[in-house]
Amino acid sequence: MTLNQLKYVLALAQENSINDAAKKLFISQPALTSALKSLEEEIGFSIFTRTKSGISLTVKGSEFIGYARSVIEQYDILDAKYVSGTNAKHTFHVSMQHYTFAVNAFVEVIKEYGMDEFEFEIHETKTHEVIENVRDQKSEIGVLYMNDFNRDVLSKIINESGLEFTPLFDCHIYAYMSKSNPLSKKKTVTMKDLDDYPCLVFAQGDQNSFYFAEEVLSTYEYKRLVRANDRATLLNLMVGINGYTLCSGIICEDLNGTEYCAVKLKTTEKMTIGYISRKSSILSELAEKYVAELAKYKEKVLK
Numbered sequence: 595m596t597l598n599q600l601k602y603v604l605a606l607a608q609e610n611s612i613n614d615a616a617k618k619l620f621i622s623q624p625a626l627t628s629a630l631k632s633l634e635e636e637i638g639f640s641i642f643t644r645t646k647s648g649i650s651l652t653v654k655g656s657e658f659i660g661y662a663r664s665v666i667e668q669y670d671i672l673d674a675k676y677v678s679g680t681n682a683k684h685t686f687h688v689s690m691q692h693y694t695f696a697v698n699a700f701v702e703v704i705k706e707y708g709m710d711e712f713e714f715e716i717h718e719t720k721t722h723e724v725i726e727n728v729r730d731q732k733s734e735i736g737v738l739y740m741n742d743f744n745r746d747v748l749s750k751i752i753n754e755s756g757l758e759f760t761p762l763f764d765c766h767i768y769a770y771m772s773k774s775n776p777l778s779k780k781k782t783v784t785m786k787d788l789d790d791y792p793c794l795v796f797a798q799g800d801q802n803s804f805y806f807a808e809e810v811l812s813t814y815e816y817k818r819l820v821r822a823n824d825r826a827t828l829l830n831l832m833v834g835i836n837g838y839t840l841c842s843g844i845i846c847e848d849l850n851g852t853e854y855c856a857v858k859l860k861t862t863e864k865m866t867i868g869y870i871s872r873k874s875s876i877l878s879e880l881a882e883k884y885v886a887e888l889a890k891y892k893e894k895v896l897k
Contacts, residue, residue, distance in 0.1 A: 597669060599633045600662040602626055603641055607659050611648045657756070660731030686880040689717040689727040690737035691808045692796050692825045693867075694846040695894075699887035703880055712880065718825065721748075721808060722801040728870050729755040734881050736870040737888065739842075741863060743812070747805040752870055761868040762885075763892035767810055768843030768856035772832040782858045789817050792837040794828045797821040809840045810863050829854065842867060844891055867891075 602619065606626075609615040616623040634640055641655035651659060671684065686703070690696040700716050717727060721738060728736040740748055740759065752759055769783055775791065777783050793816045796808045804812040820837060822828050829850065831837045842865060843856040869885060871877060877885065 595633060595636055597666070599629055600666055602629050603633065603659065603662055604666060606630065606642060606649060607651060607655075610650065656730055660729065664731050684711060684878075684880070685713045685715065686878065686884070687715040687717075687727075687733040688735045688737070688884065689719055689724045689733040691721060691724060691739065692718050692828075693737060693842070693844075694825070694849050695842075695844045695891050696737045696888065698846045698849055699884055699891075702887045703884050706883065707880060720796070720798050720801065721806040722798070725752060725755055725757065725870065728757055728872065731872070734871065734878060735884060737867070738870065739808075739810075739865045739867050741810055741865045743810070744805045744807075756873055757870045758873050759868050759870050760885075761866045762889050763867055763895060765842035765844070765865050765867060765895050767840055767859045767861055767863050767865065769838045769859055770832075770841045770843070770854060770856050771838040772836065773853055773855050774833060775836045775838065777838075777857060778855050780857055782860050784860045785811070785814060788838060792818040792820050792831070792835050794820050794822060794831050794837040794839045796828070797823055810865055811840060811861070842895065844894060 602615070605615040605619050606612065609618060612626055612630075613623055616626045619626065630641070637658070639654050640652050641658055642649040643652055667685065688696075688700055697716065697718065700714070704712075704714055715733075717723070717733060719727070724733075724736040724738050727733040736757075738748075740761075749759065769777070769788060771778055771791075777787060777791070780787070793809075795812075798806045798808075820831060820835070822831065828837070828839060832839075832854065840859065841856070843858065845854070845856055867888075869888065871881070
């Protein structure tokens with residue numbers, strides 16, 4: 595296995611076409627095909643599936659690409675530092691469910707390390723994409739929650755993806771809403787109180803399973819339900835239609851503003867906030883810092 599072969603498969607994964615990848619790499623199509631065949635014979639499985647419309651990654655190929663990308667990135671850093679003398683930047687990528695506090699922790703890492711020597715990337719996305727991004731090494735860390743309902747299913751998926759979940763802290767459940775909502779003045783609310791208002795949830799796309807829901811009590815029979823793709827839209831709906839969402843109750847007014855509040859829900863349900871990473875992996879310095887910033891919210895969880 596050579597670095598050139600790894601660069602070739604990365605180009606193939608990006609282009610989804612042997613012809614287009616060959617042009618990008620400035621080599622002949624037969625040479626690229628031969629290099630790919632040699633690599634697949636060496637590792638013992640197919641990285642790509644060939645179709646009439648092009649090529650696509652196999653399941654094992656997708657995992658292999660994640661490792662290949664990591665190797666090439668590290669090589670580029672070594673080359674820049676000790677050979678070519680260029681200024682290649684270290685990268686830190688994070689994926690997460692839609693949590694303002696997780697974004698805020700990311701901001702704190704950027705503030706400490708700056709962007710002169712580091713390149714940052716953050717994905718607020720669907721639950722299954724958080725898992726896939728860490729599995730495929732597009733992100734080093736993935737932030738999500740577990741509870742009694744989804745723990746067995748998510749743990750199985752995470753384990754089969756070669757990942758592990760590390761818990762950080764437990765939270766009570768809160769209804770997050772606009773301060774203009776009539777329920778915002780209450781100290782606690784029940785699900786019956788909330789029935790007259792639209793419940794706002796994050797859409798999970800094709801993976802719209804109860805187990806992938808970002809909100810607890812996903813199997814509750816809501817009278818009114820609105821799905822949205824991003825946090826900004828949910829915040830607008832909280833104001834526009836007096837909607838609410840169920841969350842950890844951790845408020846970050848610096849990012850979301852002061853127009854919202856969290857009202858404790860009368861329930862015995864709890865959620866565990868944690869992060870996923872590759873099994874037995876050693877976290878980078880930036881990842882360690884990010885986890886430390888996340889852990890600080892244990893002291894800020896509303897009682």
